[in-house]
Structure formats: structure tokens, C-alpha cells
Amino acid sequence: xxxxxxxxxxxxxxxxxxxxxxxxxxxxYLKLCIQSIRKYSAANHQIxxxxxxxxxxTIDWLKQEQIPFTFSAENVGVCxxxxxxxxxxxxxxxxxxxDDMVVLPGWDTALVEMIERLPDHAFYLSSTMIExxxxxxxxxxxxxxxxxxxxxxxxxxxxxxxxxxQKSDWYGATWPPSLVHRKYWEKVGGYSEEFSPGLxxxxxxxxxxxQAGVRxxxxxxxxxxxxxxSKSTGRVTLNNGRKQFAQKWGMTASYFKKHYLxxxxxxxxxxxxxxxxxxxxxxxxxxxxxx
Numbered sequence: 001x002x003x004x005x006x007x008x009x010x011x012x013x014x015x016x017x018x019x020x021x022x023x024x025x026x027x028x029y030l031k032l033c034i035q036s037i038r039k040y041s042a043a044n045h046q047i048x049x050x051x052x053x054x055x056x057x058t059i060d061w062l063k064q065e066q067i068p069f070t071f072s073a074e075n076v077g078v079c080x081x082x083x084x085x086x087x088x089x090x091x092x093x094x095x096x097x098x099d100d101m102v103v104l105p106g107w108d109t110a111l112v113e114m115i116e117r118l119p120d121h122a123f124y125l126s127s128t129m130i131e132x133x134x135x136x137x138x139x140x141x142x143x144x145x146x147x148x149x150x151x152x153x154x155x156x157x158x159x160x161x162x163x164x165x166q167k168s169d170w171y172g173a174t175w176p177p178s179l180v181h182r183k184y185w186e187k188v189g190g191y192s193e194e195f196s197p198g199l200x201x202x203x204x205x206x207x208x209x210x211q212a213g214v215r216x217x218x219x220x221x222x223x224x225x226x227x228x229x230s231k232s233t234g235r236v237t238l239n240n241g242r243k244q245f246a247q248k249w250g251m252t253a254s255y256f257k258k259h260y261l262x263x264x265x266x267x268x269x270x271x272x273x274x275x276x277x278x279x280x281x282x283x284x285x286x287x288x289x290x291x
Contacts, residue, residue: 016043016108017179018089022081023099024052027061029230030099032150034067037097040105045095048088050081075236077197083190094185096176100230101129102153103177104162110223111179114169117269121181123216124209126173127223130162135229138264139172139219141165146226158226167221171272172263174206174217177225187212200241203253207245210260215271217261 019037023030034047048068051058052075062069070084082096093115097103111125132145144165147153188208195201206217245253257263259275 016091016112017045017093017095018086018091019045019047019095019097020050020082020085020089021047021097021099022050022052022078022085023058024075024235025054025056025058026099026230027056027058028150029228030058031061032153033097033099033101033103034065036102036104040103040107042106042109045108046090048085050085052076052081075197077193077236079191079193079196079198079201083193086185086190089182092182093179094182095179097225098176098227100228101177102155102158102226102228103127104130104159104224104226107177107223107225110220114218114220114223115179118216121183122212122214123180123218124173124184124206124214125179125216125223126175126219127177127225128167128170128219128221129225129227130158130165131227131229133229139170140227141167141224148228149230150228153226153228162224162226169221169267170219170263171265171267172217172257172261173219174257174261174263175202177223178202180209180214184209184212184214195239195241195244197236197239198241199238200245200253203256204241204245204248206261207249207256215273217272218267 021030021033030049037045037047048070049062050070050072051062052072054071059069059071068088070088072081072084086094107127111127114125115123129140130144130146131140131142132148134143144161146158188205188211191201192204192208195204242253249256260272262272
């Protein structure tokens, strides 16, 4: 695998990442996502899909395309979906991607180049999303509207412009597209199914990785994906992830992202450090207990 990583920039190779994609009756988005992976990746990555329900023809299409998948007759949420898809993963490098994303040329080589810069496998890497709507997220490139659906995507303009937006590497990676080593996925037991259907499961996964010794939470500025921001959350009853996270970890997710992950700050090449205990952190623990 290490040899494969070294040759990625020069050759198309059999496999580098196992890309796990949960989907829930979202076939038009899923098709475009997978087509972009096949079209714009430098390597032949393994793709594994978890199909929730699949009443829209998703299963037939995956069989036709010979893409491995796991299945649940009802929507089990993102946490269980990822854990089920992981059982079919072959690579040492596990990448979680949402089905409403379109990868862009250079996305995977940029991630590999970052891996090669790091001293070990204690990392969590995210690509940088381009989104059509401003959400206040300092790690995202927005608003850059190239379409809100697969049918309205202006792919030609997106390919022409996506490199023009300036973004350096950043601290605070904690959402997909996200890449970890198999060793750490297994060390933390994958995604926490008590957070199903999935609200706050991303920061929880990052917090578990922190507990396991990961200190490189890096967003890669040159690894770019377009994110439609298609929401499935309106179709399900959501868990109270904010409260769950606070009670589990003794701090709010916002505190963890700001003071532990330093989310949105330019990455200076250094690992993160454990924050010092302060009066602010004391009140955080107290606040978490009262939630």
C-alpha cells in the first residue's frame, strides 16, 4: 500500500482508498458522485455503498455497475450505514463521502501528498468543500453556485473555476469527505451508533480519534469537492446530538471544535495539543452536566 501511495501521482493504480458512501433513495446524486470519482480520480479506488431502503432503483444500478454494497430495508442512519459498509472495505485507507458530493480533479492526489507529509497514521483529513450557499463555515469555499441539483450542475464552469478560489490547508477537519487509516477506524470502533441517525456523529468520531491519540486534523485546501448541500435530515426524526455529545464528553461540540481542533485556522504543519485546563473549560464541564 505504501508503494501504491508513492506512485499515485504518476500512474493509475489498482486501489488506494475504500470510499464508503451511505445513500437513501438519492440515485441521481449517487450516480453523479460515483461518476465523478471514476472520472476525476488519479487512482482506481474501491467504492462501497450502503443502501438505505433503495426503493428508487439504487440496488439495480449498483448491481449493473458491479459496485459492492450493503443493504438495510429501512433507513438505519449514517452511523450504522458506515459501519456496515466498512465490513466490505479492502483498503488500509478509509474515506467517508456523502452521496451529494462531486469530486474534482486532483482531489485524491492532494490527500495522498498530505499523507506523505505526516509522520504517521494518526491523522484525520478532510477535503475542502465548495458550496452554493454561505453557511458561516470558515472551512468551506462559499457561496459559489454551480447548481443545486445534478440536473442543473454546470460542470464545465465548475471545472474551469474551481481552482481559482483561494484556500490554504486548515485546522479542524471533522466532516466528509474524510480520510482515516484503518488502524484508527478500528481502534475507535467506527461511528457511534448511539448517535443514530447521525446528528453530531462527525464531532463524536473526531473526539474518539482525539482520545486515541490523533493530533493531525487537517483540511486539505487543494483537495476539492462540490457539495450540493442536499439534505436528508428533513425526512427523519433526528437525535438530540448536541446533548448526547455534551453528556458523553463533558463539553459542547462547539467548544471541542474551537479549542481542541482549532477549526478554521490556517494549518501551520504542527500537530494539535491538548488545551490547558482553564476557568472556561471548567464552566464547559459544568454546562455539559446541566444539558
